[in-house]
Amino acid sequence: MATVNGRAENIAGITLGEYLARAGYLPERVVVERNLEIVPRSMLGSTVIRDGDSIEILQFVGGG
Protein backbone atom coordinates (compact mmCIF):
# COMPACT_ATOMS: atom_id res chain seq x y z
CA MET A 1 0.00 0.00 0.00
CA ALA A 2 1.10 3.55 -0.74
CA THR A 3 -0.63 6.82 0.11
CA VAL A 4 -1.54 9.27 -2.65
CA ASN A 5 -2.80 12.68 -1.54
CA GLY A 6 -3.73 11.14 1.82
CA ARG A 7 -5.60 8.14 0.40
CA ALA A 8 -4.30 4.55 0.64
CA GLU A 9 -3.89 2.89 -2.76
CA ASN A 10 -2.72 -0.56 -3.77
CA ILE A 11 -0.17 0.58 -6.35
CA ALA A 12 3.23 -0.67 -5.15
CA GLY A 13 5.31 -1.95 -8.07
CA ILE A 14 4.13 0.39 -10.82
CA THR A 15 5.99 3.55 -11.79
CA LEU A 16 4.83 7.06 -10.97
CA GLY A 17 4.40 7.66 -14.71
CA GLU A 18 2.09 4.65 -14.98
CA TYR A 19 0.11 5.79 -11.96
CA LEU A 20 -0.32 9.32 -13.38
CA ALA A 21 -1.61 7.94 -16.69
CA ARG A 22 -3.94 5.49 -14.95
CA ALA A 23 -5.37 8.18 -12.67
CA GLY A 24 -5.89 10.64 -15.54
CA TYR A 25 -3.25 13.24 -14.67
CA LEU A 26 -1.46 15.28 -17.35
CA PRO A 27 2.23 14.60 -16.58
CA GLU A 28 3.48 17.95 -17.95
CA ARG A 29 1.16 19.81 -15.54
CA VAL A 30 2.01 18.02 -12.29
CA VAL A 31 4.50 18.32 -9.47
CA VAL A 32 5.04 15.01 -7.66
CA GLU A 33 6.49 14.70 -4.18
CA ARG A 34 7.47 11.25 -2.91
CA ASN A 35 8.38 10.88 0.76
CA LEU A 36 8.85 14.68 0.97
CA GLU A 37 11.22 14.81 -2.04
CA ILE A 38 10.23 16.32 -5.39
CA VAL A 39 10.59 13.77 -8.19
CA PRO A 40 12.20 15.35 -11.29
CA ARG A 41 9.94 15.14 -14.31
CA SER A 42 12.56 13.08 -16.16
CA MET A 43 12.39 10.43 -13.39
CA LEU A 44 8.60 9.91 -13.31
CA GLY A 45 8.76 7.05 -15.82
CA SER A 46 11.50 5.19 -13.96
CA THR A 47 10.53 5.73 -10.30
CA VAL A 48 8.81 2.62 -8.96
CA ILE A 49 6.25 3.10 -6.17
CA ARG A 50 7.11 1.11 -3.05
CA ASP A 51 4.98 -0.09 -0.12
CA GLY A 52 4.72 2.68 2.45
CA ASP A 53 5.51 5.51 0.02
CA SER A 54 3.75 8.75 0.72
CA ILE A 55 3.00 10.55 -2.55
CA GLU A 56 1.57 13.99 -3.11
CA ILE A 57 0.47 14.98 -6.62
CA LEU A 58 -0.39 18.55 -7.48
CA GLN A 59 -1.83 19.35 -10.92
CA PHE A 60 -1.91 22.95 -12.11
CA VAL A 61 -4.52 24.61 -14.28
CA GLY A 62 -3.73 27.46 -16.68
CA GLY A 63 -4.27 31.19 -16.32
CA GLY A 64 -2.32 34.06 -14.88
Added chain:
Amino acid sequence: MISREELERAFDARFPPEVQEKLRRARVAVAGLGGLGSNIAVMLARSGVGHLLLVDFDRVDVTNLNRQMYLIPHLGMTKCGAMEQIIGQISPYLDIRTRVIRVTEENAAGLFAEYPIVCEAFDRADQKAMLVGTLLRSCPQTTLVSGSGMAGFGDANRIRTERKLSRLYLCGDQQTDIGDGMGLMAPRVAVCAGHMANKVIQLILQDEGAGQPGA
Protein backbone atom coordinates in the same frame (compact mmCIF):
# COMPACT_ATOMS: atom_id res chain seq x y z
CA MET B 1 10.54 64.74 -6.78
CA ILE B 2 9.16 63.43 -3.50
CA SER B 3 11.89 62.47 -1.03
CA ARG B 4 12.53 59.04 0.44
CA GLU B 5 11.84 60.42 3.94
CA GLU B 6 8.47 61.84 2.92
CA LEU B 7 7.44 58.49 1.47
CA GLU B 8 8.63 56.55 4.50
CA ARG B 9 6.74 58.86 6.85
CA ALA B 10 3.61 58.22 4.82
CA PHE B 11 3.70 54.47 5.58
CA ASP B 12 0.68 53.60 7.72
CA ALA B 13 1.94 54.75 11.12
CA ARG B 14 -0.56 52.56 12.95
CA PHE B 15 1.79 49.64 12.27
CA PRO B 16 4.77 49.38 14.61
CA PRO B 17 8.12 50.45 13.05
CA GLU B 18 9.48 46.90 12.86
CA VAL B 19 6.74 46.01 10.36
CA GLN B 20 8.02 48.65 7.95
CA GLU B 21 11.63 47.64 8.61
CA LYS B 22 10.99 43.92 7.95
CA LEU B 23 9.17 44.75 4.72
CA ARG B 24 11.94 47.11 3.60
CA ARG B 25 14.58 44.39 4.08
CA ALA B 26 12.53 41.68 2.34
CA ARG B 27 13.53 40.24 -1.03
CA VAL B 28 10.76 38.86 -3.24
CA ALA B 29 10.85 37.63 -6.84
CA VAL B 30 7.88 37.57 -9.23
CA ALA B 31 8.11 35.12 -12.14
CA GLY B 32 5.76 36.23 -14.91
CA LEU B 33 4.28 39.73 -15.24
CA GLY B 34 0.82 38.98 -16.61
CA GLY B 35 -2.44 39.42 -14.74
CA LEU B 36 -1.15 37.84 -11.56
CA GLY B 37 2.44 39.08 -11.59
CA SER B 38 1.80 42.72 -12.57
CA ASN B 39 -0.84 43.03 -9.83
CA ILE B 40 1.32 41.25 -7.24
CA ALA B 41 4.35 43.46 -8.00
CA VAL B 42 2.29 46.64 -7.58
CA MET B 43 0.75 45.41 -4.30
CA LEU B 44 4.16 44.46 -2.90
CA ALA B 45 5.58 47.86 -3.93
CA ARG B 46 2.66 49.66 -2.25
CA SER B 47 3.19 47.55 0.87
CA GLY B 48 6.80 48.67 1.18
CA VAL B 49 8.64 45.49 0.15
CA GLY B 50 12.17 46.79 -0.39
CA HIS B 51 13.74 44.47 -2.97
CA LEU B 52 11.90 43.08 -5.98
CA LEU B 53 13.10 40.90 -8.85
CA LEU B 54 10.69 40.85 -11.81
CA VAL B 55 11.18 38.25 -14.56
CA ASP B 56 9.29 38.08 -17.88
CA PHE B 57 10.35 37.59 -21.51
CA ASP B 58 7.27 39.17 -23.07
CA ARG B 59 6.11 42.57 -24.34
CA VAL B 60 2.89 44.41 -23.48
CA ASP B 61 0.12 43.56 -25.94
CA VAL B 62 -3.34 45.06 -26.40
CA THR B 63 -4.90 41.79 -25.18
CA ASN B 64 -3.25 42.38 -21.78
CA LEU B 65 -5.26 45.52 -20.99
CA ASN B 66 -8.31 43.55 -19.76
CA ARG B 67 -6.60 42.40 -16.56
CA GLN B 68 -2.96 43.45 -16.34
CA MET B 69 -1.56 46.65 -14.83
CA TYR B 70 -0.41 48.13 -18.15
CA LEU B 71 -1.76 51.22 -19.89
CA ILE B 72 -2.01 52.05 -23.59
CA PRO B 73 1.31 54.00 -23.55
CA HIS B 74 3.06 50.77 -22.49
CA LEU B 75 2.02 48.79 -25.61
CA GLY B 76 5.08 47.25 -27.26
CA MET B 77 7.38 47.78 -24.25
CA THR B 78 8.85 44.82 -22.43
CA LYS B 79 6.65 44.01 -19.44
CA CYS B 80 9.76 44.40 -17.27
CA GLY B 81 10.33 47.93 -18.59
CA ALA B 82 6.67 48.88 -18.22
CA MET B 83 6.58 47.59 -14.62
CA GLU B 84 9.72 49.57 -13.79
CA GLN B 85 7.89 52.70 -14.98
CA ILE B 86 4.68 51.90 -13.09
CA ILE B 87 6.43 50.99 -9.83
CA GLY B 88 8.70 54.02 -10.21
CA GLN B 89 5.55 56.14 -9.96
CA ILE B 90 4.50 54.38 -6.74
CA SER B 91 7.73 53.67 -4.88
CA PRO B 92 10.71 55.32 -6.61
CA TYR B 93 13.29 54.25 -4.00
CA LEU B 94 12.50 50.56 -4.18
CA ASP B 95 15.40 48.33 -5.29
CA ILE B 96 13.86 46.79 -8.41
CA ARG B 97 15.73 44.40 -10.69
CA THR B 98 14.32 43.00 -13.90
CA ARG B 99 15.29 40.17 -16.22
CA VAL B 100 13.85 39.91 -19.73
CA ILE B 101 14.32 36.18 -20.13
CA ARG B 102 12.31 32.98 -20.55
CA VAL B 103 12.53 30.88 -17.38
CA THR B 104 13.54 27.27 -17.98
CA GLU B 105 14.35 24.21 -15.90
CA GLU B 106 18.02 24.99 -16.56
CA ASN B 107 18.15 28.69 -15.55
CA ALA B 108 15.46 28.87 -12.83
CA ALA B 109 17.60 28.02 -9.79
CA GLY B 110 20.28 30.56 -10.78
CA LEU B 111 17.78 33.33 -11.56
CA PHE B 112 15.93 33.14 -8.25
CA ALA B 113 18.69 31.95 -5.89
CA GLU B 114 18.98 35.27 -4.01
CA TYR B 115 15.24 35.64 -3.40
CA PRO B 116 13.88 33.56 -0.50
CA ILE B 117 10.26 34.12 -1.58
CA VAL B 118 9.27 33.51 -5.20
CA CYS B 119 5.82 34.11 -6.70
CA GLU B 120 4.98 31.80 -9.58
CA ALA B 121 2.74 33.94 -11.80
CA PHE B 122 2.96 32.23 -15.19
CA ASP B 123 0.03 31.68 -17.53
CA ARG B 124 0.56 28.11 -18.75
CA ALA B 125 -0.03 25.14 -16.48
CA ASP B 126 3.07 23.26 -17.69
CA GLN B 127 5.26 26.31 -16.98
CA LYS B 128 3.77 26.62 -13.49
CA ALA B 129 4.56 22.96 -12.77
CA MET B 130 8.07 23.35 -14.21
CA LEU B 131 8.97 26.35 -12.05
CA VAL B 132 7.42 25.05 -8.83
CA GLY B 133 8.98 21.59 -9.24
CA THR B 134 12.39 22.97 -10.16
CA LEU B 135 12.64 25.50 -7.33
CA LEU B 136 11.26 23.17 -4.64
CA ARG B 137 13.85 20.60 -5.72
CA SER B 138 16.90 22.81 -6.25
CA CYS B 139 16.42 25.73 -3.83
CA PRO B 140 15.79 24.21 -0.39
CA GLN B 141 15.58 27.62 1.32
CA THR B 142 13.00 29.07 -1.07
CA THR B 143 9.31 29.42 -0.22
CA LEU B 144 6.98 29.49 -3.22
CA VAL B 145 3.63 31.20 -3.65
CA SER B 146 1.81 30.01 -6.76
CA GLY B 147 -1.47 30.68 -8.58
CA SER B 148 -3.72 27.99 -10.01
CA GLY B 149 -7.37 28.45 -10.94
CA MET B 150 -8.65 32.02 -11.41
CA ALA B 151 -10.33 31.95 -14.85
CA GLY B 152 -13.88 33.04 -15.54
CA PHE B 153 -16.34 34.87 -13.30
CA GLY B 154 -17.44 32.14 -10.88
CA ASP B 155 -17.73 32.68 -7.13
CA ALA B 156 -14.68 34.63 -6.00
CA ASN B 157 -14.96 33.01 -2.54
CA ARG B 158 -13.74 29.75 -4.06
CA ILE B 159 -10.32 31.34 -4.51
CA ARG B 160 -8.31 30.44 -1.41
CA THR B 161 -4.77 30.00 -0.14
CA GLU B 162 -3.63 26.50 0.84
CA ARG B 163 -0.32 25.11 1.98
CA LYS B 164 0.82 22.25 -0.25
CA LEU B 165 3.87 20.01 -0.45
CA SER B 166 6.77 21.19 1.68
CA ARG B 167 7.30 24.91 0.96
CA LEU B 168 4.47 25.87 -1.37
CA TYR B 169 1.40 28.04 -0.88
CA LEU B 170 -1.15 27.56 -3.64
CA CYS B 171 -3.68 30.33 -4.34
CA GLY B 172 -6.72 29.94 -6.56
CA ASP B 173 -9.76 27.69 -6.88
CA GLN B 174 -7.39 24.93 -8.14
CA GLN B 175 -9.95 24.01 -10.80
CA THR B 176 -11.06 26.63 -13.32
CA ASP B 177 -8.81 26.17 -16.35
CA ILE B 178 -8.45 28.47 -19.32
CA GLY B 179 -9.63 26.99 -22.60
CA ASP B 180 -12.41 27.13 -25.15
CA GLY B 181 -15.16 29.32 -23.75
CA MET B 182 -13.26 30.16 -20.56
CA GLY B 183 -10.97 33.15 -20.40
CA LEU B 184 -9.52 35.46 -17.80
CA MET B 185 -11.13 38.59 -16.37
CA ALA B 186 -9.72 41.29 -14.15
CA PRO B 187 -11.72 40.63 -10.94
CA ARG B 188 -10.91 36.97 -10.28
CA VAL B 189 -7.31 37.43 -11.45
CA ALA B 190 -6.93 40.35 -9.04
CA VAL B 191 -8.52 38.35 -6.19
CA CYS B 192 -5.98 35.58 -6.77
CA ALA B 193 -3.11 38.09 -7.04
CA GLY B 194 -4.31 39.60 -3.75
CA HIS B 195 -4.19 36.17 -2.09
CA MET B 196 -0.66 35.69 -3.36
CA ALA B 197 0.62 39.13 -2.33
CA ASN B 198 -1.00 38.78 1.10
CA LYS B 199 0.64 35.39 1.65
CA VAL B 200 4.00 36.94 0.74
CA ILE B 201 3.48 39.69 3.33
CA GLN B 202 2.42 37.13 5.96
CA LEU B 203 5.56 35.13 5.25
CA ILE B 204 7.72 38.24 5.66
CA LEU B 205 6.05 39.45 8.85
CA GLN B 206 5.03 36.24 10.61
CA ASP B 207 7.35 33.49 9.45
CA GLU B 208 10.61 34.05 11.33
CA GLY B 209 13.20 35.17 8.83
CA ALA B 210 11.35 34.36 5.59
CA GLY B 211 12.08 36.85 2.86
CA GLN B 212 15.07 38.34 4.70
CA PRO B 213 18.59 38.26 3.28
CA GLY B 214 20.55 35.26 4.48
CA ALA B 215 17.37 33.41 5.46
